[in-house]
Amino acid sequence: MLNALLGFALTIGTAQAGSLRYAEDHAPAIVNPLFSTTMSEARLNELVFEGLFSDDRELRSAPRLAQRIELAEDKLSATLWLKDGLHWHDGKPVVPDDVVFTINAMKNRYTASTEGARVTWIDKVEKVDENSVIMYFTGPEVAPQDKLHFKILPAHRFDGTTVKRSDPFRTKPIGTGPWVMMSFNDDNSVSLQQNSFSPSSPKISEVVMREVSDKNYQAKLLIYQSLEALVRVLPRDLAALQNDRRIELYPYQTNSWWYVGFNQKDARLKYVRVRRAISLMTDVPNLLAPIGTGDTLTGPFVRSSPYYNHKVSAWPHAPDAAADLLVEAGYTFNGRHWMGSDGKELSIRIATLQNLETAQDVVINMQSQLQNRGITVEVDFLTIAEWKERVWRRKDFDLVLSQWSFDRNEDVYEHFHSKGARNFVGYSNENVDKLLEDARLADDPQLKKNLLREVHAIVHNDLPMRFLWTLDSYSALSVKVKNVEIHPFYFFTWTPDWSVE
Amino acid sequence: MVRRVVRIVVSAALTVAGAVGLVLLMMALAPGDPIDLIPGGEAIRPQLEAEWGLDQPLVVRWLQTLGRMARGDLGTSISYRPGAPVLEVIGAASVRSLGWLLAALLLAATQSVALAWYTAGRSSWIRGLLRWVSVAPVFLLAHLSVHSINTITFWGMNLSYWGRPEWFALPDQPSSVRAVLAVVLLAVGSGAVTELHLEVESALTRIRASGYVDAARARGSSTFRLVAWNLLPPLASLLANRAAFFAGGLVVLERVLLLNGAGSILWQSALSHDYPVAMGVALLAAIWVAGARSLADFTRTAVDPRMRESASW
Structure with missing residues (x-):
């Protein structure tokens, strides 16, 4: 009720400037940036909450809640000043305690925030006065503002920094963002x-997120003008939407890439020859063609990234060379199947997520390619829970097909460092560990670029994963929506400038 | 009679306990658990397992759940709507689903009796037609209906034959059209109309040929009320058997038609391993099925004197 009254108070007197209805596959269960797990939650958070900094149109860090930041000479701490006159949706002022609370809640292990990794570089944070905080870092930082994009929460709505997922805040969130959750x-x-007191002055009066779990309906609903925005268009719907004069397509290039991961705890796949053989048997452009267009990759960065090493050549599709490698690895070909020295067929399982768009097509295509070359392949389509249990907990897989998405920092430390939290394939290379550690600490952008390009080259050769592609991806919006600019990851970052006719 | 009532109540209670246990078992056997779905949840697994009771053996969890349910406490949601009381999560949705199920049963009963009354004892093309209409499963009928209705409506709108209806486009716009469609499809699809029609027709033929109807006819009195009264027990049994099928069909229809009922919640809570919510819905589904069967039993006992005699014996 309070929310409704407040919302009414916030919106009263403002011109009704149309409504924007957009579709998501699943409604978020929690609207609390501490527990954001899906892109639909991240997008909704973008409308309701703000960070200390956010991307400007050139994707540089621009102050949002912060007024300015001053880095200490030793780069081990920074003082941050908040803008004056900022208010939460409930009317309370934004204060330094909110920044201190948010960082401490993210760091609190009993909160189990999904965003905890974003603040591991902050050792501690303290309030300095009524307008500023000081942050102490675990190591030297060159551009801390680039890492201060996480959303700030109102300390006054929580009892302590141990926050539960079940906290009532999850459905009654209070932010500072351009829209108020009603x-x-x-x-x-x-x-x-619309939060008419938001400094970003949103033009659209109402935003409605609709859950349309059947992807087959989403494009239809846009064509029928039941929606104004479709966040991600399925490749098969592109032609229909492109031919509709009431709809405009916009590139929505999330920083994400597809890969085939090899389980290096597996007795066969721990040998790089076997991994290379499988890679050489795989015709990547042929896997990509049926599901859309995109850029094939040779390493763990998108092609437009400064860290992408363009000197690295892609693994060719070379079945004969693959056969030589398998022979070197002790396998023999009996005319139909590759047989191991133990007399067993070389048989592998490829697992992927059921809900990963078009992944099923890729896996079946890959199964066909490898089986044609004498490797028996079984495929598993897993639910998220099965994936977590089998792939992450039990490491019960041979190959996995999946994708990683990154924010602007493109930090691959957790994926390829031997102690990385996301290194579920069990990759270990001391050189790579050292390079990744140095890259995290590098205060010179050129040095960081060189270090990560070296990482790119090494992991390409070591093949903990076969890097596949970045998919061209599009959003579709009604032509009634004007001034559209889409943030490449969070989608809604620049929505305050959008308007609906 | 008392013994029969006790038997019905005990049977209903066992159905409920069994259904809850079955859902718990199925969810426990499914790979993964709710903690797997929380990024970083592994770090606090012991804490969450204790909080959610996942550290207890399955039988203990089942008994605890039944005990809580007997006290009217369905627990709190752990992942679908974290922290919300299950009753609050499923309450309004269950009432909606119950309404749709009752409406579908009523429609199924009315249409099957009306059709059977006409076709019983006749050779009719209606049987063939019904078989064709009813053969498709409800999810397929739902997709076909939504697609056809949307396409035709949009075509008419583009040619200015009509304006944009408030309910357009299905299933996105909230409107009663979606609920009506669900009720009709439940009462017709997955063989419902054919099966009910044939069973009612067979019962009707048997009743019309019975001695007491012949006697009434010989006396020159109207047989309508007599036939209708004697049709009640078999009709009640048929509908009670159909209640469980309808509940299953509604789960699918609610997903396709974006109806936020108990079925849709069951689907999503099962995917997110939210045991309390899934078991709460299972409890309601079991009560629905057990209630329908009990009602059928009572109807048979009340209408058929032979049943009363066997019960008192």
Whole structure:
């Protein structure tokens, strides 16, 4: 009720400037940036919350809640001043305690924030006065503002820094963002109203997130003008939407890439020859063609990244060379199958997520390619829970097909460092560990670039993963929506400038 | 009679306990658990397992759940709507689903009796037609209906034959059209109309040929009320058997038609391993099925004197 009254107060007197309805596959269960796990939650957070800094149109860090930041000479601490006159949606002022609370809540292990990794570089944070905080880092930082994009939460809405996922805040969130959460509706939609006191002055009066779990309907609903925005268009719907004069397509290039990961705890796949053989048997452009267009990759960065090493050549599709490698690894070909020295067929399982768009097509295509070359392949399509249990906990897999998405920092430390939290394939290379550690500490952008390009070259050769591609991806919006600019990751960052006719 | 009532109540209670246990078992056997779905959840697994009771053996969890349910406490959601009381999560949605199920049963009963009354004892093309209409499963009928209705409506709108209806486009816009469609499809699809029609027709033929109807006819009195009264027990049994099928069909229809009912919640809570919510819905589904069967039993006992005699014996 309070929310509704407040929302009314915030929106009263403002011109009604149309409403924007967009579709998500699943309604978020939690609207709390501490526990953001899906892109649909991240996008909704972008509408309701703000960070200390956010990307400007050139993707440089620009102050949002912060007014300025001053880095100490030793680069081991920084003082940050907040803008004056900022208010939460409930009318309370934004204070340094909110920054201190947010960072401490993210760091609190009993909160188990999904965003905890974003603040591991901050050793501690303290309030200096009524307008500023000081942050102490675990190591030298060159551009801390680039890492201060996480959303700030109102300390006054929580009892302590141990925050539970079940906290009532999850459905009654209070942010500083351009839209105010009004209601979670019976049909799983979420309604937001313009925050007319937001410094970013949003032009659209109402935003509605609708849950449309059947992807087949999403494009249709846009064509029928039941929606104004479709976040991600399926490749098969591109032609229909492109031919509709009431719809405009926009590139939505998330910083993500697809890969085939090899389980290096597996007795066969721990040998690089076997991994290379499988890579050489795989015709990557042929896997990509049926599911869309994109850039094939040779390493763990997108091609437009400064860390992408363009000197590294892609693994060719070379089945004969693959056969030589398998022979060197002790396998023999009996005319139909590759047989190991133990007399067993070389048989592998490829697992992928059921809900990963078009992954099933890729896996089946890859199964066909490898089986044609004498490797028996079984495929598993896993639910998220099965994936977590089998791939992450039990390491019960041979190959996995999946994708990683990154924010602007493109930090691959957790994926390739031998102690990295996301290194579920079990990759270990001392050189890479050292390079990744140095890259994290590098205060010279050129040095960081060189270090990560070297990482790119090494992991390309070591093949903990076969890097596949970045997919061209599009959003579709009604032509009624004007001034559209889409943030490459969070989608809604620049939405305050959008308007609806 | 008392013994029969006790038997019905005990049977209903066992159905509920069994259904809850079955859902718990199925979810426990499914790979993964709710903690797997929380990024970083592994770090605090012992804490969460204790908080959610996952550290207890399955039988203990089942008994605890039944005990809580007996006290009217369905627990709190752990992942679908974290922290929200299950009753609050499923309450309004369950009432909606119950309404749709009752409406579908009523429609199924009305249409099957009306059709059977006409076709019983006749050779009719209606049987063939019903078989064709009813053969498709409800999810397929739902997709076809939504697609056809949307396409035709949009075509008419583009040619200015009509304006944009409030409910357009299905299933996105909240409207009663979605609920009506769900009710009709449940009462028709997955063989419902054919099966019910044939069973009612067979019962009707048997009743019309019975001695007491012949006697009434010989006396020159109207047989309508007599036939209708005697049709009640078999009709009640048929509908009670159909209640479980309808509940299953509604789970699918609610997903396709974006109806936020108990079925849709069951689907999502099962995917997110939210045991309390899934078991809460299972409890309601079991009560629905057990209630329908009990009601059918009571109807048979009340209408058929032979049942009363066997019960008192």
